[in-house]
Amino acid sequence: MKGQMSYILKPISLVMTIALLLFLYSSISESIAKERQASKTLNLISTSTNILLILANSEDCLAYRSPATDGLYANIVDVTKLKQMASDFKNIEPPCARNYNFGWRATVVEINQDPQTPSKIWSFGAKNFSTGPAFKNDINTSMPIAIRYSDKDVIPGNIYIYLVNGELENIAGALDWSCDLFRNGRLNATSFGIHTSFPLSYYKSTNELCSGTKQKSCRVMSCPLAIKDIKAPGDYVWTISYLQGSLVVK
Amino acid sequence: MKGQIFEVMGFVMLAIAIIAVIILLRTTSIGSFGKTILTLAERHEREGVSAGANALFSMTESKSGKSLQELVGIAAYIGNDTIDFGPSISYVDVPQEITWRLDALYGKDHWYMRVPYPKIEAAIQIIFIQDTSSSLCDDVENLRKVLPGLISDLRAAGKRVTATIYLLEGGSPCCGIGSNPSQPYVISCDKFPQSQYLRCSNIGGLQCEDKRRGDPSEDWGHGTACAIEAGPIEGWQKFSVRVVIPISDEVPEGSECGLDTGNPRCCASTPSSYVEQHNSLLRGIEVAKKNGVFAFPIKADPGSGCCPSCSNCDAKCNICVIWQGQTYHDFTQLQCQCSGLVTQYMTEMATATGGQMYDLSKGSDLASALKDVIEKVTPERTGALEAGNRAGYEIAQRTKNIRAVNFPVPVAVAGVYTTANIYEWA
Known part of the structure; x- marks a missing residue:
């Protein structure tokens, strides 16, 4: 009787062990896949911050350079460059802030003290993005800037970015x-x-x-x-x- | 049986071990992902707050065209949140300008800003417009005795006071005044011990549009306009407290106009006949207001203090005057009768410019009047510029994660720096 029990238990144990190991393997694989996806999400957040900073602080993008001091001013956007960028890059990201993993479109909105005054808006970057199963994830975020028209006319604004990860x-x-x-x-x-x-x-x-x-x-x-x-x-x-x-x- | 029990137990332990490994893997992975996402979100928020602060200080205010950084620097210099840029620009409320911008950038009630004001004593620049007619000799002598010591005392006490005395042109010598009463007393800048902080000049040397009319030695209306336009000898400093003190006992251009033609008009007649005198006053007021100058006119005794009725007082109220080499003991009834109008005119100028009139004929003491002027014009300084939600900041400090940015603000006029502390929370 003892021997018969052993004959039944051993195969059952073997099958259960194999099942457990398979479960372990699938869990690890799933974790790795999730981690990759998470890494993409993290990368998306980090990239959005970086692109906004590059746009507002790089002379090649929108940052204002003072001819008097030959210095760049942090987060001061030159309205001339802004107009030029909105006209030259209606459908594509400007090369100064191109990212090869994601697509993006940026919108600069002027802020007026009087909410009734219509705000000026400039937009540039990719025109459309992956949809349906080709779309993976996206982020919509912004950063404050100042828009410089002249020495005596610098007004507040926000730069918004819509960043997409897709096929x-x-x-x-x-x-x-x-x-x-x-x-x-x-x-x-x-x-x-x-x-x-x-x-x-x-x-x-x-x-x-x-x-x-x-x-x-x-x-x-x-x-x-x-x-x-x-x-x-x-x-x-x-x-x-x-x-x-x-x-x-x- | 034992062997089977061990076999089952072994399997159970293996199962528990594998499940523990899976749970551990998932917990670690989720925990690390969560932490990283928080770190990245926090980095984005921090960059946003810094960007907002940088942008804010570069933005310009529409009326003055100055950047918010300049405005905060000026507010720190004058120790006041509201800056007066004169009649064309008017007042700029710095916290208000900051508030609507940061409300838009950070969200209403989600920020607080504090800029401690450095301890700076405001520069006080005083211009005296001195009537040089002979009836003012005693007042000039009094000013000579009082002013140098007063300036020294105030400066020793930390007040940044400077004074320029402009003497109106003309004027006759007088007698019976000074250390040697037998000698003619000529009102001139030689009377004053000049220094870096106390200077004297004749108004005739100034380049200005406003020429003195009537009796030029008494035209303190145009004289005030001219002196303000030219500024004190060291020049008007930026954002200094500006004070003008005309000292006279007559209306601008003189109270005795028309006397030489045998037809005295001025205050003895109808107001329309002395419109020129009033125009002189109005010109002084206009220029004072345009330049942000407070007027504190000092009325010397025109004789009414000595003789309230202004009649039959010659003997006791005579003034010793030397005219065309001859000595006269004189009391001018007309001048005495104009006392009320002088008070009215000086009060009009003081009221229009935010100053005050002092009547020395009613027992005001020159030294105490000048001390009073300094006290009145010394601006009250607040400790710091504050904007945003302070109560919210104090609560958020205890309960929430606050992002802080410190931004150096140059106080250009004083050559020092202060720091703007900006706090933001979600």
Whole structure:
């Protein structure tokens, strides 16, 4: 009888142990996946702060440089640069604050003492973003600034940023990153894997990479692309080379 | 049986160990994620508060065109939250200017700002406009005796007082005054021991639009305008307390106008006949107000103190005057009769400019009058500029996470710095 019990218990123990180990493995895998996702969220928060600081404090972006002192003033935005940026970068992030992992659009709003006075607004950056399953997460945040018209006219304002983590932003970011390195002669060829939940198509006339079927989200690219449309969602490995100012994607 | 029990126990222990590892992994992971997200959010908030403070101090106020940093610096210098920029710009309420901006940037009631004011004694610049007619000889002598000591005492007490005496042009010598009464007494700057803080000059040397009219030695209306336009000899300092003290016993341009034509008009006649005298006064008031100058006119005794009825007083109220080399003992009835109008005019100037009139003929003492002027114009300083929600700050200090930014503020006029402390909470 004792021996029979042992014969039953041992296989049961074995099966249970294997089940426990499988549970442990799946938990660890899940934790790793969650950590990666969390890391992206953290990165999103950190990046939003950094981009806002760069926009308001970098001379290449919006910061005002005084010709008299030849000094930059923290968080003082030059209205001339602001107007120029809103006109030059209606649909794309300005290179001074480009981020290759995320897409963003910034809006600068003037603050008036009298709430009835209409506020002036300037906007620049990516026009649209990943949607549906291609969208991962986003953040909407702001930072105070001063908008300088002249020495005697500096008024309060806020700079808002909408930052998006999505497939289109990741794919376009990787291609723009390659483009910038190719242009600077720091890259000969590269390859990377992408995942897309929608078909991808490229429009040469507007230099836009679009994701989606009916309602498409499009991004203006840094370099023209020589690429075949991707008709089905899935994982792909791209090999990138640079030919006569264009990215050749295979 | 024992072996089976051990076998089951072994399995149970393995299961417990694996579950503990999973719980530990998840707790650690969630805890670390939570902490990092808080740190990043906190960093964003801190950067936002710093950006707000930087931006705030660079913003300009619409009326004065000055930056908030300059305005806070000026407020710290004068020790007052409200700055008077004169008639064209008027007053700027610095905490109010800060409040609407920080309400918009940080959110209403979620911030508090304090700027301690350094201990700075305001500069007080006084200009005397001295009537030089012979009836003022005793008053000039009195001023000579009182003023240098008074300035020295005030400066020794830490008051930053300077005085410039402008003597109106003309005037006749008098007699019976000073250390040698037998000698003619000429009102001149030689009478005053001049120093870095007490200077004297003849008004005739000033470049100004307003020329003295009527009897120039008594036109303290245009004289006041001219002296203010020219400023004290050291020049008007920025944000100093400015005081003008006309000293006379007659109306501007003289109370005896028309006397030489045999047709005395001025105060002895209808007001319309002495409109020029009043215009002189109004010009003085206009320039004083435009330059933010307080007027404290001092009325010397025109004879009415000695002889209230202004008639039959020649013997006891005579003034010793030397005119065209001859000595006269004189009492001017007309001048005495104008006493009321002089009081009225001087009061009008004092009231219009925020000052006060002193009547020496009614027993006011010159030294105490001058001390009183200094006391009245010395601005009351508050300890600090405060804006925002102080009560909320005190509660938040105990219960919430407060972000603080310290910002240096130059007090340019005094050449010192103070610090703006800005607190923000969610």
